[in-house]
Amino acid sequence: MSNKEVKFTADSYPDVKRDPRFAQLTQADIDHFKDILSSPSSVISDASELEGFNTDWIRKYRGQSKLVLKPKTVEEVSAILKYCNEKYLAVVPQGGNTGLVGGSIPVFDEIVISLAAMNSIRSFDDVSGILICDAGVILESADSYLRERGHIFPLDLGAKGSCHVGGNVSTNAGGLRLLRYGSLHGTVLGVEAVLPDGTILHDLQTLRKNNTGFDLKQMFIGAEGTIGIITGISILCPKKSNAVNTAYFGLNSFDKVKEMFIKAKEDLGEILSAFELMDGLTQDIFHKASGRTYPLADRYPFHVLIETSGSNSEHDSAKLEAFLESVMGEEIVADGTVAQDETQAQTLWRWREGLPEACAHYGGTYKYDFSIPLNDFYALVEDCRERFNKAGLVSPIDGDESKPVIGVVGWGHMGDSNLHLNVPVRRYDKEVENLLEPWLYEWIQKKNGSISAEHGLGFAKRDYVQYSRDPTSLEIMRRVKRTFDPKGIMNP
Amino acid sequence: MSNKEVKFTADSYPDVKRDPRFAQLTQADIDHFKDILSSPSSVISDASELEGFNTDWIRKYRGQSKLVLKPKTVEEVSAILKYCNEKYLAVVPQGGNTGLVGGSIPVFDEIVISLAAMNSIRSFDDVSGILICDAGVILESADSYLRERGHIFPLDLGAKGSCHVGGNVSTNAGGLRLLRYGSLHGTVLGVEAVLPDGTILHDLQTLRKNNTGFDLKQMFIGAEGTIGIITGISILCPKKSNAVNTAYFGLNSFDKVKEMFIKAKEDLGEILSAFELMDGLTQDIFHKASGRTYPLADRYPFHVLIETSGSNSEHDSAKLEAFLESVMGEEIVADGTVAQDETQAQTLWRWREGLPEACAHYGGTYKYDFSIPLNDFYALVEDCRERFNKAGLVSPIDGDESKPVIGVVGWGHMGDSNLHLNVPVRRYDKEVENLLEPWLYEWIQKKNGSISAEHGLGFAKRDYVQYSRDPTSLEIMRRVKRTFDPKGIMNP
Numbered sequence: 001m002s003n004k005e006v007k008f009t010a011d012s013y014p015d016v017k018r019d020p021r022f023a024q025l026t027q028a029d030i031d032h033f034k035d036i037l038s039s040p041s042s043v044i045s046d047a048s049e050l051e052g053f054n055t056d057w058i059r060k061y062r063g064q065s066k067l068v069l070k071p072k073t074v075e076e077v078s079a080i081l082k083y084c085n086e087k088y089l090a091v092v093p094q095g096g097n098t099g100l101v102g103g104s105i106p107v108f109d110e111i112v113i114s115l116a117a118m119n120s121i122r123s124f125d126d127v128s129g130i131l132i133c134d135a136g137v138i139l140e141s142a143d144s145y146l147r148e149r150g151h152i153f154p155l156d157l158g159a160k161g162s163c164h165v166g167g168n169v170s171t172n173a174g175g176l177r178l179l180r181y182g183s184l185h186g187t188v189l190g191v192e193a194v195l196p197d198g199t200i201l202h203d204l205q206t207l208r209k210n211n212t213g214f215d216l217k218q219m220f221i222g223a224e225g226t227i228g229i230i231t232g233i234s235i236l237c238p239k240k241s242n243a244v245n246t247a248y249f250g251l252n253s254f255d256k257v258k259e260m261f262i263k264a265k266e267d268l269g270e271i272l273s274a275f276e277l278m279d280g281l282t283q284d285i286f287h288k289a290s291g292r293t294y295p296l297a298d299r300y301p302f303h304v305l306i307e308t309s310g311s312n313s314e315h316d317s318a319k320l321e322a323f324l325e326s327v328m329g330e331e332i333v334a335d336g337t338v339a340q341d342e343t344q345a346q347t348l349w350r351w352r353e354g355l356p357e358a359c360a361h362y363g364g365t366y367k368y369d370f371s372i373p374l375n376d377f378y379a380l381v382e383d384c385r386e387r388f389n390k391a392g393l394v395s396p397i398d399g400d401e402s403k404p405v406i407g408v409v410g411w412g413h414m415g416d417s418n419l420h421l422n423v424p425v426r427r428y429d430k431e432v433e434n435l436l437e438p439w440l441y442e443w444i445q446k447k448n449g450s451i452s453a454e455h456g457l458g459f460a461k462r463d464y465v466q467y468s469r470d471p472t473s474l475e476i477m478r479r480v481k482r483t484f485d486p487k488g489i490m491n492p
Numbered sequence: 493m494s495n496k497e498v499k500f501t502a503d504s505y506p507d508v509k510r511d512p513r514f515a516q517l518t519q520a521d522i523d524h525f526k527d528i529l530s531s532p533s534s535v536i537s538d539a540s541e542l543e544g545f546n547t548d549w550i551r552k553y554r555g556q557s558k559l560v561l562k563p564k565t566v567e568e569v570s571a572i573l574k575y576c577n578e579k580y581l582a583v584v585p586q587g588g589n590t591g592l593v594g595g596s597i598p599v600f601d602e603i604v605i606s607l608a609a610m611n612s613i614r615s616f617d618d619v620s621g622i623l624i625c626d627a628g629v630i631l632e633s634a635d636s637y638l639r640e641r642g643h644i645f646p647l648d649l650g651a652k653g654s655c656h657v658g659g660n661v662s663t664n665a666g667g668l669r670l671l672r673y674g675s676l677h678g679t680v681l682g683v684e685a686v687l688p689d690g691t692i693l694h695d696l697q698t699l700r701k702n703n704t705g706f707d708l709k710q711m712f713i714g715a716e717g718t719i720g721i722i723t724g725i726s727i728l729c730p731k732k733s734n735a736v737n738t739a740y741f742g743l744n745s746f747d748k749v750k751e752m753f754i755k756a757k758e759d760l761g762e763i764l765s766a767f768e769l770m771d772g773l774t775q776d777i778f779h780k781a782s783g784r785t786y787p788l789a790d791r792y793p794f795h796v797l798i799e800t801s802g803s804n805s806e807h808d809s810a811k812l813e814a815f816l817e818s819v820m821g822e823e824i825v826a827d828g829t830v831a832q833d834e835t836q837a838q839t840l841w842r843w844r845e846g847l848p849e850a851c852a853h854y855g856g857t858y859k860y861d862f863s864i865p866l867n868d869f870y871a872l873v874e875d876c877r878e879r880f881n882k883a884g885l886v887s888p889i890d891g892d893e894s895k896p897v898i899g900v901v902g903w904g905h906m907g908d909s910n911l912h913l914n915v916p917v918r919r920y921d922k923e924v925e926n927l928l929e930p931w932l933y934e935w936i937q938k939k940n941g942s943i944s945a946e947h948g949l950g951f952a953k954r955d956y957v958q959y960s961r962d963p964t965s966l967e968i969m970r971r972v973k974r975t976f977d978p979k980g981i982m983n984p
Contacts, residue, residue: 127754127866128909174701183701185710186678201964207863208908209666209675210942211714212960214969218677218710222703239757262619265731269803270762311761315807371699374619416700417620450702469704472693476976477706483975484968 006055006062007428009107018108019492023088025066025109033069036079042117044068053112056105057098059364060428063106065092070117074192074200074231080113081229082198090492093225095167096138098159103171103224103491110492115166118231121145130189130206132234135166151237154181158353166230172222179415180273180309181238184221191217192232196485204234219480225491227484241273243313245320246345249327249336250300254378257302259332261374261414264306267323271316274307276352278411279381282359285409285424286351288397289358295348296335304333304414305352355411359424362397362406366423366436371450374417380443381410381421384436388423391435404429438464498547498554499920501599510600511984515580517558517601525561528571534609536560545604548597549590551856552920555598557584562609566684566692566723572605573721574690582984585717587659588630590651595663595716595983602984607658610723613637622681622698624726627658643729646673650845658722664714671907672765672801673730676713683709684724688977696726711972717983719976733765735805737812738837741819741828742792746870749794751824753866753906756798759815763808766799768844770903771873774851777901777916778843780889781850787840788827796825796906797844847903851916854889854898858915858928863942866909872935873902873913876928880915883927896921930956 010016034043044050045067054063071077084091090110097104106112115136122132126149133142139160143153155168157175167173169191172184181187190205203217220230251257257277264272280301287294310316320338327333339345359365372380385408388394395403404425412419421440425432441451441464451464465474481488502508526535536542537559546555563569576583582602589596598604607628614624618641625634631652635645647660649667659665661683664676673679682697695709712722743749749769756764772793779786802808812830819825831837851857864872877900880886887895896917904911913932917924933943933956942960957966973980 172703172707174703178700182674182678185707186674195968199964201968202962203965205942206865206940207942208670209863209910210944210960211664211666212942212944213957213965214711214972215664215677215714216965216968216972218713219706219972221710222707239761241761266803269731269733270801309762311758312807312811315804315810318807319804371701373698418701448698450697450699450704452702452704465705470694472691473695473705473708476687476693476708479975480706480708480711480972483971 006059008064009061009105010064016107019090019488021088022090022489022492025089025111029083029087029089030067032083033067033080036083037069037076038072039117042070042072042076044070053094053097053114054106057360059360061105061107063092063112064109065106065112066109068112068114070114072117074118074194077113077118077194077229077231078198078200081194081196084111085197085487085489088487088489090489092491093170093229095136095164095170096159096162098163099167099171104167113229115164115229115231122232124149125206126150128206129237129239130234131237132204132206132232133165134232135164135169135230137165139163139165139168146237147240150240152240154187154235154238155184158356165233165235169221169233170223170225170230174413174416174418176274176276176413178413179275184235185218187236188217188221188233189236190234191220191230193220193228193230195228196487196490201228204232206234208236219484226481227490229490241309241311243308243310243316244273244345245308245316246339246348247306247320247324247336248295248339248348248351249304249306249333250296250298251302251304251333252300254302256332257304257378257414258374260304260327263327263332264323267326268306268308268319271308271310271319272306272415273309274305275413275415276305276411277378277414278303278305278352278355279378279409281407281409282355282411282422283351285361285397285407286354286358289361290350290354292350295337295351298335300334303351305348352411355420355422359409359422362424363426364428365425366428366432368421368436368440369452370419370421370440370444371417372419372444372447373449374414376447376449377412377414377417377419378410380419380440381408383443384408384421384423384440387435387439393432393435401426404432498551500556501553501597502556508599511582511980513580514582514981514984517581517603521575521579521581522559524575525559525572528575529561529568530564531609534562534564534568536562545586545589545606546598549852551852553597553599555584555604556601557598557604558601560604560606562606564609566610566686569605569686569721569723570690570692573686573688576603577689577979577981580979580981582981584983585662585721587628587656587662588651588654590655591659591663596659605721607656607721607723614724616641617698618642620698621729621731622726623729624696624698624724625657626724627661627722628656629658631655631657631660638729639732642732644732646679646727646730647676650848657725657727661713661725662715662717662722666905666908666910668766668768668905670905671767676727677710679728680709680713680725681728682726683712683722685712685720685722687720688979688982693720696724698726700728711976718973719982721982733801733803735800735802735808736765736837737800737808738831738840739798739812739816739828740787740831740840740843741796741798741825742788742790743794743796743825744792746794748824749796749870749906750866752796752819755819755824756815759818760798760800760811763800763802763811764798764907765801766797767905767907768797768903769870769906770795770797770844770847771870771901773899773901774847774903774914775843777853777889777899778846778850781853782842782846784842787829787843790827792826795843797840844903847912847914851901851914854916855918856920857917858920858924860913860928860932861944862911862913862932862936863909864911864936864939865941866906868939868941869904869906869909869911870902872911872932873900875935876900876913876915876932879927879931885924885927893918896924936960
């Protein structure tokens with residue numbers, strides 16, 4: 001499927017209008033940027049090159065930017081924003097462009113400011129575990145760099161090979177290690193950021209504690225580039241664990257999954273570092289898309305991947321064995337396997353990490369990211385599946401090509417009550433979308449969940465904020481936005 | 493020593509002027525508050541009762557408030573602030589009044605809004621570990637409530653018997669468990685707060701992840717009541733550990749302390765929950781003030797208290813034994829003792845937790861709370877001690893009563909690079925103060941530390957912010973303050 005087939009977001013959503021206050025880009029603007037940026041390769045206006053920056057990887061959103069800028073320093077970012085702010089030119093900051101909600105993609109002709117050329121590690125202190133680096137460093141590169149030095153990045157997610165650490169912070173990414181190492185609001189010690197008027201905020205703290213005035217960096221974590229551009233971060237990185245164990249299980253019901261989760265917290269305690277749920281259908285889709293053999297002899301309605309990380313392999317193995325004995329003995333799990341080495345562990349992880357790609361493999365996927373209290377955690381997937389079956393829109397892989405929907409699937413970080421609901425489709429389709437929204441958001445609101453657990457709002461959910469936030473909060477958010485970005489040029 | 497001897501802050505600091513824009517409290521105002529508050533006991537204007545709210549517990553600051561209000565509900569807080577904002581009456585929110593920097597004490601005649609009457613637990617979910625409670629709940633009460641339910645509060649500090657959880661969040665308190673459970677920016681899931689104009693922000697989230705728009709609660713964590721009053725919190729509480737071990741050591745140099753710290757992180761890994769440094773002089777002062785026998789046969793230049801918390805006592809004991817063997821065998825520590833039961837553990841903890849009180853015991857204490865990179869961690873205490881010895885102002889307990897200073901001591905959370913420097917004195921004295929400030933702040937700035945690690949700025953450090961924050965950050969802080977509190981009535 002080529003990019004040509006991705007519709008312009010502006011055409012898919014005709015109700016969304018370009019703000020007429022924003023200026024149109026001129027050749028004089030482009031010339032000016034060529035003047036202020038040190039390298040000619042930092043100014044990209046060639047149509048073929050622009051395409052990748054205008055389209056998101058799930059091929060749902062497509063902007064019409066005529067200009068991408070790739071500054072190399074924080075001063076260049078500052079000069080760009082100062083100019084854009086003066087000229088009323090709207091901008092969209094972009095990291096690795098791995099977002100799932102259209103947050104890093106222009107809607108109209110906004111200028112894309114890519115952080116890809118700011119990709120240096122600035123410093124690392126192996127006593128304190130504090131890393132300072134550019135926003136454009138790729139997550140996996142940062143993690144590899146740290147692993148060579150006995151540490152790990154406190155965040156891990158499927159898109160690690162492409163996503164930028166600055167983007168992770170801007171979107172307050174959750175990911176696979178949150179259960180163990182907590183949210184970025186706790187681990188990020190400081191940010192360097194550029195405000196819309198070009199002001200540079202130098203706040204790359206390397207202190208775990210600094211209560212001197214407001215903790216400004218917190219405002220940038222999860223702001224999705226709406227109040228400024230993060231150009232650098234300092235972050236506290238945990239020690240690499242000496243002992244890491246990975247295991248994969250099959251279970252017959254969601255009630256069994258809940259029992260297993262409580263057991264895992266009891267028996268594995270402080271070494272439990274991941275508890276990932278995948279329903280049976282996700283494993284089928286990954287199996288088909290990847291051609292891999294299932295990890296267990298059978299395929300079950302639910303699968304769980306757990307990981308432990310600790311400092312003492314003997315103790316960790318003893319804890320894991322005790323846990324296995326009890327969940328097998330009490331028939332909480334139907335089957336399971338423990339990785340015997342790093343390669344086997346990576347193979348098991350593929351059955352979880354490969355899901356976003358596998359779901360998008362057959363045309364596209366409607367993606368949702370909810371926080372739901374554990375008792376109702378999986379009911380949403382079941383309700384949604386029933387809704388689509390009733391509508392007669394579903395046919396499995398290799399089935400009836402005229403049906404848009406392949407299935408309704410769910411996976412997620414059980415430890416954080418965070419469910420990823422996906423509807424893999426053969427093609428994006430208004431009828432499917434209308435069945436999903438606002439029905440899903442209303443369902444979540446009734447259960448006091450959040451419509452945006454770890455993915456952020458982006459373009460996809462800008463009109464649905466009120467399902468998870470009350471009017472007072474929204475008014476305060478508007479005030480904060482105006483305080484930082486009075487002209488509203490940032491990610492409009 | 494009676495409260496009479498505490499000078500008014502306004503007299504001690506004649507350069508600080510009352511803002512003439514603020515109205516003077518009238519009888520009509522008091523009558524209005526009696527009208528809008530449900531209970532007559534919520535309005536306190538009797539001089540003898542006011543004294544406790546006007547004076548801080550280290551007897552350094554004393555305000556002249558004529559009125560204390562103790563609202564019972566968030567609606568009452570809202571009605572109070574709405575009125576004060578309209579009438580230009582300045583207010584100071586107050587929790588347990590255990591602060592060390594004069595942040596909860598009026599300077600002039602500000603109205604004190606005490607949260608003491610809002611002290612209910614609202615709910616607790618023992619599956620997720622999420623507690624929702626009023627801001628005025630005393631930390632120790634919250635912790636006891638949680639312990640009965642198999643959990644603990646993720647924060648612990650010496651003042652737990654008096655301090656309020658709302659005050660802890662407002663000041664972003666650090667304390668004894670940060671090493672293990674991280675900062676409140678990570679564990680607090682939501683706040684209920686009242687803005688200066690009376691608007692109620694209902695944001696008592698119970699979700700670990702909610703990326704729907706800006707994370708507003710972060711702005712209230714550590715804002716010290718300058719943008720609104722926190723009336724309720726929701727917080728993620730960890731499971732109570734099955735196994736807790738406490739040990740106390742004597743060491744001969746700070747280099748040995750550093751070696752021990754690295755060993756502890758290696759050998760104890762994920763179960764290390766506290767690493768507290770106390771210098772020898774702190775232990776002498778506690779010994780004299782409390783009359784207790786030293787925990788070890790000898791007294792050493794440095795003492796360290798460590799705590800481990802884990803899920804498996806057998807594994808934890810094995811880890812601790814291996815650690816003891818190596819630090820004793822390699823002569824890193826000179827002597828040590830491990831608590832054999834809960835009572836012994838509490839006794840050992842007194843030698844750390846009793847220090848603030850012991851230092852204030854002989855008249856008062858100048859208290860500082862710094863973040864300092866580990867290499868220079870203790871050098872500050874040595875430099876400061878030398879400075880006072882040179883000035884001839886020091887004489888130990890039971891020594892020359894004409895000398896104001898008893899000694900210069902240091903203790904702190906080594907795991908967080910957080911040093912508490914204290915100068916216990918027989919009386920507060922301008923000459924002592926002038927030797928301390930700004931010299932201390934300049935020393936910290938040179939080492940890229942923070943002048944306010946976990947205690948906050950309060951009144952004490954309002955003029956010294958620039959030592960830890962650059963002008964851009966300060967300008968943004970001013971903008972944020974204006975956004976939330978345009979009239980500036982909150983904790984002026």
